[in-house]
Amino acid sequence: MTERYVNIIGAGLSGLSAAVTLSRKGIHTNLISLQPSERAQSVLAEGGINGALDTMGENDTVSEHFNDTMKGGCYLESESAVRLLTENAPEVILELYRLGTPFNNENGKLSLRNFGGQKKKRTAFAKSSTGKMIMTALIDEVRKYEAQGFVQRYPHHELVGINVSHGQLRDITVKDIYTGEFYSFGGCTILCVGGLNGFFEGMTTGTTQNTGNAAALAFNAGVRFANLEFIQYHPTTVQISGKRMLVSEAARGEGGRLYAVKKSGEPYYFMEEKYPELGNLMPRDVVSREMYFVTHSSEYGGEVFLDMTSLSEEIWQNKLSDLRKEIISYMKLDPKTAPVPVSPGIHFFMGGIRVNDRHETNIKGLLAAGEAACKYHGANRLGGNSMLGAVYGGKTAAETAEKYADPSEKICLSQYNESVSSPSIRTKLRDILLGGLGIVRSENEIRQMIDKLNGLLSREDLSEIDKMRIELGLAMAESAYARKESRGAHFRSDFPSSSEKFRKISVVSYKNGERILKFISAESEGE
Amino acid sequence: MKYNVKILRRERGGSSSFFDTFCYSSDNNADTVAAMLTALNFRDELLDINGEKKRPIEWECSCLQKKCGACAMVINGRPCLACDAVLSALGSKITVEPLRKFPVICDLTVDRSIMFENLKNLRLWLRSDADINDKCYSLNYESSECIGCGCCLEICPNFYAGGKFFGMAAVPLTMRLLTESEIKECKDTAKLYAKHIFAGCGKSLSCKNVCPKGIDTEKLLVNANAAAVWGKRIK
Numbered sequence: 210m211t212e213r214y215v216n217i218i219g220a221g222l223s224g225l226s227a228a229v230t231l232s233r234k235g236i237h238t239n240l241i242s243l244q245p246s247e248r249a250q251s252v253l254a255e256g257g258i259n260g261a262l263d264t265m266g267e268n269d270t271v272s273e274h275f276n277d278t279m280k281g282g283c284y285l286e287s288e289s290a291v292r293l294l295t296e297n298a299p300e301v302i303l304e305l306y307r308l309g310t311p312f313n314n315e316n317g318k319l320s321l322r323n324f325g326g327q328k329k330k331r332t333a334f335a336k337s338s339t340g341k342m343i344m345t346a347l348i349d350e351v352r353k354y355e356a357q358g359f360v361q362r363y364p365h366h367e368l369v370g371i372n373v374s375h376g377q378l379r380d381i382t383v384k385d386i387y388t389g390e391f392y393s394f395g396g397c398t399i400l401c402v403g404g405l406n407g408f409f410e411g412m413t414t415g416t417t418q419n420t421g422n423a424a425a426l427a428f429n430a431g432v433r434f435a436n437l438e439f440i441q442y443h444p445t446t447v448q449i450s451g452k453r454m455l456v457s458e459a460a461r462g463e464g465g466r467l468y469a470v471k472k473s474g475e476p477y478y479f480m481e482e483k484y485p486e487l488g489n490l491m492p493r494d495v496v497s498r499e500m501y502f503v504t505h506s507s508e509y510g511g512e513v514f515l516d517m518t519s520l521s522e523e524i525w526q527n528k529l530s531d532l533r534k535e536i537i538s539y540m541k542l543d544p545k546t547a548p549v550p551v552s553p554g555i556h557f558f559m560g561g562i563r564v565n566d567r568h569e570t571n572i573k574g575l576l577a578a579g580e581a582a583c584k585y586h587g588a589n590r591l592g593g594n595s596m597l598g599a600v601y602g603g604k605t606a607a608e609t610a611e612k613y614a615d616p617s618e619k620i621c622l623s624q625y626n627e628s629v630s631s632p633s634i635r636t637k638l639r640d641i642l643l644g645g646l647g648i649v650r651s652e653n654e655i656r657q658m659i660d661k662l663n664g665l666l667s668r669e670d671l672s673e674i675d676k677m678r679i680e681l682g683l684a685m686a687e688s689a690y691a692r693k694e695s696r697g698a699h700f701r702s703d704f705p706s707s708s709e710k711f712r713k714i715s716v717v718s719y720k721n722g723e724r725i726l727k728f729i730s731a732e733s734e735g736e
Numbered sequence: 737m738k739y740n741v742k743i744l745r746r747e748r749g750g751s752s753s754f755f756d757t758f759c760y761s762s763d764n765n766a767d768t769v770a771a772m773l774t775a776l777n778f779r780d781e782l783l784d785i786n787g788e789k790k791r792p793i794e795w796e797c798s799c800l801q802k803k804c805g806a807c808a809m810v811i812n813g814r815p816c817l818a819c820d821a822v823l824s825a826l827g828s829k830i831t832v833e834p835l836r837k838f839p840v841i842c843d844l845t846v847d848r849s850i851m852f853e854n855l856k857n858l859r860l861w862l863r864s865d866a867d868i869n870d871k872c873y874s875l876n877y878e879s880s881e882c883i884g885c886g887c888c889l890e891i892c893p894n895f896y897a898g899g900k901f902f903g904m905a906a907v908p909l910t911m912r913l914l915t916e917s918e919i920k921e922c923k924d925t926a927k928l929y930a931k932h933i934f935a936g937c938g939k940s941l942s943c944k945n946v947c948p949k950g951i952d953t954e955k956l957l958v959n960a961n962a963a964a965v966w967g968k969r970i971k
Contacts, residue, residue, distance in 0.1 A: 244796060244798060244804075244806055245849075245852060245884070247804060247805060247883060247884040248796075248798040248799070248804040248805065248806040249798075249804075250798070250799070252799065252803050252804055252883075253799055253801070253803055253804075306866070306868070307865040307866055308862065308866060309862055309866035309868065309876075309912065309916045311868055311873060311876045311877045311880060312868075314868070316870070317868075335877065336877070338803075338881070341803060341880070341881065342877070342880050345880040345882075345909075345912070346866075346880070349860060349861045349862065349909065349912070349913075350861060350862070352855060352856055352860060352861050353861035353862075355856055356856050356859065356861075364849065364852075365847075387841045387845075387847060389748065411774075416798045416799055416804075417774075417797050417798055417799075417800060418798045449766065449800070449801065450764070450766050450767050450768045450770065450771040450800070450819070451768070451770055451771040451774055451800045451819075452800045452801070454801055534950075535801065535802075538802070538820075539766070539801065541766075632777070632778050633780060636778070
């Protein structure tokens with residue numbers, strides 16, 4: 210029998226989930242990634258994964274998970290997709306448990322913790338290294354299929370080309386970065402390439418592997434992107450050497466409190482005072498914005514602290530031991546005895562490749578999953594929904610890809626004209642985007658950002674890939690400009706309220722050298 | 737503080753290595769070797785200590801916070817992660833070399849694929865649904881923390897790439913499998929473990945204090961030996 214193949218770009222959570230799903234169906238996969246799965250950004254995920262398992266006696270339900278996700282995302286996500294996500298969430302977690310993820314549990318019953326934007330305990334966790342623990346289990350499972358010949362890994366290969374014609378994916382080009390050789394792979398491809406953090410080098414909590422080039426290639430190949438203006442600033446991050454380090458939301462889920470310092474020296478627990486119901490566990494967009502306002506007010510000391518000093522020994526030992534180790538290691542302070550100075554940092558991209566509920570893009574034969582895809586998180590993602598979206602999205606994309614799988618052709622290319630991005634252009638692009646896509650934005654800043662991006666794009670010394678990156682940067686900037694309202698992670702000081710008119714998804718496509726931006730209904734399958 | 741940084745380099749496809757020396761200044765006491773390498777590569781023009789132009793330094797990194805193992809290298813003679821090596825603690829003269837146990841691809845980038853191949857050869861995957869019991873939880877968790885950096889192999893006197901002995905890097909995941917399975921289900925792995933780990937380990941325990949994650953390698957070895965070789969229950 211002829212073997213049928215699907216290409217998966219990216220070997221993090223969504224890529225592995227897709228590989229396992231396809232292997233179980235007897236479909237072969239080419240699992241292509243810059244580095245082995247052990248180095249994927251997914252191993253950095255800390256706090257947990259959501260699902261209405263209702264093991265804590267709180268009568269949690271799938272419909273509450275659905276409602277919280279919709280509300281947290283400010284109703285910009287597709288209802289049908291979120292319904293499927295939340296309905297499947299308990300089974301996703303139980304499957305990961307069966308695969309050996311050492312989730313915290315009591316006599317086999319999974320423990321759940323509180324997480325932002327959710328009133329009930331719904332987040333399954335493995336101390337504060339949940340991503341790493343899930344990845345270890347999934348990597349083991351994929352290893353089985355590697356040994357059986359279903360998964361062929363290409364662990365030091367980079368996507369450098371996406372060839373589309375007449376709305377159909379023809380092939381992809383990858384480079385073996387160890388040998389410098391180029392290969393073309395035919396057949397259906399799932400992009401599991403992560404979010405857009407490569408556009409903000411050194412300023413995010415993510416991996417340095419992500420350059421954003423894969424997204425830029427997709428955009429320029431005609432793949433539609435959506436909701437690019439929504440960038441999640443995680444409230445509690447700290448600057449360490451070369452990046453932002455995340456202080457997991459689990460710290461607040463377990464009782465950590467945010468405060469600013471009044472001029473009198475007294476602590477001001479601003480989240481608890483302003484939001485008595487959820488307090489420190491309001492959705493991330495709200496917390497980050499409040500932190501922005503409090504640190505920009507002359508009434509307070511300009512810093513926010515996360516106080517975990519009252520957490521019990523049991524919590525430190527069984528739930529947050531890894532987090533404590535990390536803070537001690539990189540900040541030289543013990544969160545058990547001293548509050549941690551924190552500030553918001555770029556953590557997640559709600560926007561990305563537009564996919565339908567089956568994870569298909571507008572290009573036939575090209576799918577996307579994980580943070581690369583825009584589907585479940587609307588204007589603001591809830592903590593704990595990222596890993597859920599990645600595992601479920603990878604599985605769904607794989608189930609869809611089955612019908613496209615065909616005998617794969619891998620061709621070694623004798624020649625390929627590779628385009629390389631320049632560090633100085635990357636830095637310029639990053640700095641311009643940071644200037645206009647902060648927590649609080651205004652028309653002025655966004656206008657300036659667009660002008661500067663156009664200026665950068667008009668330079669004659671740009672490589673092809675740098676041009677592509679700037680085009681996608683412009684798509685982000687123009688989406689932020691066009692959304693003249695505030696919603697979720699997109700806060701406009703000149704339009705501080707939400708507008709029903711904008712309860713729509715922004716979709717950008719690139720055709721014949723032009724970016725076309727439209728606002729469409731979240732339920733629309735087209736566009 | 738000013739640093740004089742000697743980096744062992746090799747051209748792609750080359751067979752001989754050479755040192756390049758660079759000057760690097762940093763006022764940040766928390767700056768790591770990883771941050772230094774990033775900064776050197778971001779210079780418009782990378783000049784060595786003699787003012788000669790050099791190409792960017794190739795090295796692998798990903799998380800920059802000790803969670804992925806990508807940036808393992810030998811710094812001042814000791815295998816460690818570049819993101820965990822704080823410059824101010826290393827002194828003003830720093831030597832950076834690639835891991836020596838693996839084929840060098842270019843500069844500080846080495847091909848560690850043999851490590852992952854060995855895991856496959858040991859057949860490290862669950863045969864049925866995991867049985868995670870309280871007794872083994874902490875051992876299981878600690879085993880799952882392994883980041884596959886290869887520091888333990890670098891320092892091991894018995895390991896060499898392609899050899900019959902797979903080294904400490906294969907022990908945590910064997911341990912994970914044994915804590916989650918009935919031994920009768922994975923007899924083949926136990927047998928392979930005896931052959932590729934137990935028989936080749938000289939018990940020098942040089943890996944004991946080198947793991948960037950602080951995994952207690954001795955504890956894992958003792959338990960894995962007991963279960964896989966002697967058929968004893970894991971304590």
